[in-house]
Amino acid sequence: MQVHLKKYTLPLKHTFSISRESHDFQDTIIASLTLNGKTGYGEATSNPYYKITVESMMDEINAISTEIKGFDFTSPEIFHSFLVKKGLSNFAICTLDLAAHDLYGKLQGKPLYKIWDTNIENYPTTNYTIGIAPIDVMLTKMKEMPWPIYKIKLGTSDDVAIVRELRKHTDAIFRIDANCAWTAEETIHNAPLLKELGVEFLEQPLKADDWSGMEEVMHHSVLPVIADESCIVERDVEKCALHFSGINIKLTKCGGLTPALRMIKRGKELGIKVMVGCMTESTVGISAIAQLIPQLDYVDMDGALLLKSDIATGVQIASDGKVIFPNLAGSGVQLLD
Template identity: 45%
Template sequence: MLQVRHYSFELAFEYPFTISKGTKTHQPTFVVALGLGNLTGFGEAPAINYYNVTVQGMIDALEAKRGVIERYALMDPQRFWHFLHHLLPGNEFLIAALDMAGWDLFAKMRKQPLYQLLGFKWQNVPLTDYTIGLGTAEEMVAKLKAHPWPLYKIKLGRVDDIDLLRALRQHTDAPFRVDANEGWTFDEAKALLPELAKLGVNMVEQPLKRSDNEAMKELKTLSPLPLFADESCVTEEDVKNCVEGFHGINIKLTKCGGITPALRMTQEARKLGLKVMMGSMNESTLGSAAIAHLMPILDEVDADGPLLLKEDIAEGLTYNNGQITVSNYTGLGVGFKGTKFEKK
């Protein structure tokens, strides 16, 4: 019989984290633990206000179904996800944490690191970027200088934010990724994309609103840069709808419901000729480890959550100049140390 525990945290950022949708100084996050005998699997889901997801909401939904979950016989993580999908409809963030914990526990039962359990070889793994949140030019340059990195993700929101990119370019030759978080209109994006290409940008995430499907199709035909869907690709059903407007998709484990659907989304994207990136929602080392174990099947990765946080609730990942290395312990290979920061 499974034993379910959960933990709540407010993890401080090293710097206030600003995107086009707002600023926060702490990342609220929810951790679930699934115990079986002397083994425990862990999963994490950060709470995101613009998706109306709160830690308390996840706790309430979990407690309402705790007894049913604890009676589940974990024999196959994919079946476990289908069980959760029907038990907790509409609670993808919570399902993601439970799915992650299920995979971690099952891989520990099989005495394998997760990537090996999934049949992957640790080769051709992409570099992770380091994210520079919005701020003044001076603030953003200071962050860049404090964190030398081979690849940066730059958050932009308004058209004149390109001046921030020009300021950053004076201090590094590293490639830039730009994430607009739905911040531009079609005309703005059309004008900005050639200028971004001149500044050494190698991809742009979600330039237009999720609802601007027809405009995205036209923008793709004009763009000198690869365009990746983020807000436009939340669940499995969204993948096929991204083909005409984007060159690739950015999968977020918490938004899609965990590792299980992310694997299917990757397979579907490959069939459709889309590139695949997996992105961070400011997860700690715990949630970032789940992303890291999937890197052998990704083209690009944004798993810098632990680098942005002042506090971490787990250990087991190594970051070295953009390269992430997993510990090769069983499961996710992380040690949970979150009680030190637990929100009471």
Template identity: 45%
Template sequence: MQLTIHQHTLPLANPFRISHGTRTEQPTLIVELTDEDSGRSGLGEAAMTSYYGLDSGRCAATLTSLAPAFAPLKTLTPEELHQLIDQKAPDLHPFLRCALDVAAHDLWAQNKGLRLGDCWPVRAPRKTPTCYTIGLGSIQEMISKLEAFPWPVYKIKLGGGGDDLAIIRALRGSTDSPFYVDANTGWTARQTIDFSGPLSELGVVFIEQPLKPDDSAGQREAFAHSVLPLIADESCQTEADVDRCAAGFHGINIKVVKCGGLLPARRMIARARALNLSVMVGCMTESSVGISGIAQLLPELDYADMDGAMLLAKDIAEGVTFDPATGLPVYPERKGTGARLFGAHS
């Protein structure tokens, strides 16, 4: 089995601002696992997000150093992939583990002749649309972005220090679509409680991560008094975080790159269900390789934020897309995740 790393820089359609900063492009790594007998390749992705301390060159070198461990392998299940990483690189960054995990899942499903999502039995599948994200900016900038991209449900980034209620009131004048609000740790408990009532009246469905992860007392206060459900993001990064979130949140947002792949993400979904937490899966700014991987989870989710590839000026791949009328996924005919780099053979 051959391991190949592709380095890319993804240009954004518009500058993207959240409370962590603003960016106009996104470096990313594509991991390719190739079954040399069949010629099939599985693809995974790790966004090189700067505020997680990731560097494309160093990460590519780290992954390339693992190639000899894959060379003698003929087959590799997702479970075997994680066992291999635990043996060869137990401290591997979760983003890089995730890229390998998704590539292994993609190849595994292709070898079974199935779309990846069809490999997982789901007792009560949901039809879950993805939202489209409106990043922070002036109110007029945010209105312009919303009007330029009509969509059935939006995530609105707030918490940048401006008048957040005024932003939502202004945006509501341009669309009837539901809003998810992401405060990106920018609020206090008092603000969360005070904003929740008016936001609910303005068609907001939930508030994502209003407080900093270390403000557990404030989070419990907000949880007790918020009119709207509260969804954990920065407070829920790994499997160990799910149980802790039950005391301060109504649901969790799983970032597959943060927890290390689809295998741990599905365990997090199962645990959240056992705790009566709602479940969302979010993305980083990724190409269609990363989005096609996480989109396989949609039947298991209450909410989804899988717009990463839609935020790009130019994609490097094709795969799962989303119907602009419904926000629901459109899966390609290809097996596995359905992702394919442009220029690659079918």
């Protein structure tokens, strides 16, 4: 099995800001796995919060490239186990796992959602993310992209006022993501005010390890709270189920589609809401997420919509939120260059 890695720097339409960082470009790694004339593509973006760079991922993968070339590929799950045993970071595993699933689907001649025996007739609508910015900039972004659901990034001293002003200009559902910027007291105080403003749920308002604070929020918040930074890998699901209403699974953080499928199943067994989110990936990563949507309660897969230019074709998202699947197996991905 041949492996090829390439770094891309993805330009964003607008500066993207959350409570802890801002950026105009997103570095990403694309892994290609080729076998029997078919090529699968996977992706993982860099992330300063988790201290992951494209270069660090390339070094990890290149260190085992000879073993990958000699690997007897029969299924993504077996390949994923091999990568875990090699001690790669979850981000590096993710790009290879996504490529392996895309390759496997193409070898089987079926899209992944069919291999998993799911039906794409019903699925949740992705939100569109509005990063922290001056109000006029946030409004410009909303007018530029009319959408049925917005995820609003917060973490300022005027968060409720921001939502109140945005609400004057749209009837869309709001979801709030504070990216660990609030305290338990702020969360409990803000929740009823935000609920009145049409907010559906709060995402990760507290620091990832503030479990006592989340215990308090769980008992007193009038809005559901979804875990993100607190839910990284499979073992986190059960603890999060005791402190949150649901979980947001990120493929890059957990190590790809293989563990994500298990996390979705476990979340449903525990009776919590299940969401999958993106990390500003191109259409390569978004197309992998899209294969999961029949299994989800919520989805955040707007990464490619936030880009000034893309690097691949695959699953498309129309202006009404409808997902258009290509007539191609696997994740449906092809690189443009």
